[in-house]
Amino acid sequence: MSEFRVLNTRAARLDAPAKATGRAKYADDLAMPGMLYGAILQSPLAHAKILNIDTSKARKFPGIRAVVTAKEAGLVKYGVSPARYDETLYAHEKVRYVGDEIAAVAAVDPATAQEALDLIKVDYEELPAVFDMFEAMKEGAPQIHDEFPGNMNAEVHQEFGDTEAALAACDLVVHHTFLNKRQDAAFIEPHACVAVFDLDGKLTLHTSTQVPHYVMRTVAMVLQIPVGNVRVVKPYVGGGFGPKCEATPLEMSAALLARHTGKPVKITYSREQVFLHSRARHQFYAEMSLGVKQDGTMVALKNKAILDGGAYTSFGIATVYYSGSLLGGPYKLKAMKYDGQRVYTNKPACGAQRGHGGVAHRAAFEQLLDMAAEKLGFDPVEMRLRNIMTRGDMTINELDMSSLGMKECVEAVRDVSSWETKKGKLPKGKGIGMACGFFVSGAGYPIYRSDTYHSTVVIKLSEDGGIATVLTGSAEIGQGSDTTMAMIAAETLGIPLENVRVVSGDTDLAVDLGAYSSRQTLMTGHATKEAAEQLRGQIAAVLAETMGCDPSSITFRDGVVLFDGGPGNFEKLRSLYIKEHRGWTDPPGGEYLTFREAARLAYLKLGSMVGTGKYKPPRLGGSYKGAAVGTSPAYGCSAQVVEVTVDLETGQITVDRMTDAHDCGLAINKTQVEGQMHGSLSMGLGECLFEEVKFDSRGRVLNPSLGEYRIPTALDMPNVDTILVESNEPNGPYGAKEVGEGAIMPTIPAILNAVYDATGVRITELPCSSERLYMAMKAQEKK
């Protein structure tokens, strides 16, 4: 029997009825009196000086209410990390990619806005452009940002232990290279926002974002509005996956146009503009060497990464860091060396997409591990189990595995997939492969240097009725965070889930860094739990004083109050409550005092009942002076087995079955956790087999639509067996930690390892399309 009353169940989502009935309002559904429509002029050239911008005709076009360029917007630089503010809202001296923003208009309708864009005349002097990261690094390559010679945007070089010495002492060193392709997150809802100023000069931005807090700060900074006068409200959001983790030119343009016109302004990206904005998965080149002993012990890893960052930094410093750091686990290593470089090119900027910098390098590493296992004669599962980390281990780069159910995940997928009856026993053309991965459960630091709490939450109890309303700045983007916080609040208060409401995604309510880095369950969850505990304590104190007992003897469960585990003598309290509600036909009854009555009593004694909670990652006791915060307070992990059929005549790959086990600490809502696992697997499958953003020789996106950029549908997905592993994370609320991104880590390598098992061909470049596999099989035959 579960120790929990609400947690660890399959509770229905709070947002499901609104979404299923069409009542949910997304940003593009919003309309306001007098609202105008904005549109953004974007560069048709990949690299060019701007000689002149003539907006005169556009300004006179009937139906146009404002035209803005860098002249009106100003030149405040912004970006994600303050160490790399390398963008301005509009290009003013040169454009750096096809799609770079130059101007914006506000009009009475969208068609008029588009027509006016055509009237803005921009004189360019085209410059040589570079679209390949290796070419961009060469001497003499076109220089994209003057401050970054050689187009070197960011570098990370780290070494733990003496890697060369460790490799030299190994019995076997295997080498591997791997190249993925730039991806798009392909969320169903394009970016959209409505900006409106009130008569006091306060801006409200309703926007499809994962990070209301960061959008608020960036808009305030760039448009020089006092930050207390900027409010960001997130409506329903149709997916984010990372690219909606930063303020966009769409949001800033809408706000600027709203300021200029005095009217609300709506802007919505087309699907093509979503591709042009990107901020999605980088292209990564990986070069790795893994040293092992004859007995299968992993010893040392040398890892090199080159990232194609596009024209601006976005999250790039974190991306290039994670490509190395996230290989520190989940296997024990004695030495690790990482050299990562992120390079500018004249293409849309890449940013943080699900799994951030870890996905491509995890794919390379898990293949490398299989290669080592094969040479040593070990089964891939056995090889991993020999080296796996467990709870309490520290990675070579000091990531603290305060909980880690990696071994349990591996054993679970091995058993549920019947690995041992299949591996090495399948006919040619059929294959089985496996891989592991792990990911942070929230980042150790906020994006800007600050001691800010990462989450604050307020819970207010209704003055009557015992209804708790959770007020949070966290972002429900479809992953279920509202339901998660409601469940945590209900469990902690001891009330039914239906008595909890959540109001979220509004910067006026509380601080929350938002939905990224798989942080909200752990961080917002902690703050929610603390706020609920505070409220519970207030009610218990009032009851204790009234009843003449010890507060510690009072517990709350299923909407009732227990005194020393029993009903207690509360008749006088009930009588007072009933007499306050003369004429009501549904008085409280039953042998226990209800939470509704207790909360009412507390209000009568104390006034408004409010609990507050807060969270920031604690400082860890690491080996470095200063006791760093660390990369993350906790890590989720995942193991997968994938089974494929390959048509040996055509290279066509069918994924027959996927078995995934994920350690989420504690599944707050089992159905939601499984949903995140399924979503991660489907995203990984698409990246492995289909997805690639393609460019022509002039830097224009060739496939900027979901018809041409192929993502998996239900028809592409196999049967998926999901297994929940619950390792009870000590740093998580009720033991919970992430699932949103850890589960994507093993997917690509598990598929590629299965393809190798089926064909004997090792694919080192994505996507693993039928053409690529066919050509690789043919090349193999000729050897």
Added chain:
Amino acid sequence: MNFVFNGFPDAFDGSELTIQDLLDRTNEDDPAVIVEVNGKFVYRKDFKTFKIEEGDRVEFIHPSFGG
């Protein structure tokens, strides 16, 4: 000696200031910390010997800020 630290003017009165000194002074040392001086990456093996000069732009970047 005046220098720019994380985008803001800073100063040091002593005779020399190394990167490691500054990390210790600010309690910011961390296995992951990225140090850049005038836009160039500084290797950890050089932290104890790399001296900050007048007018240098020093950045301590904690790259585990997520995404």
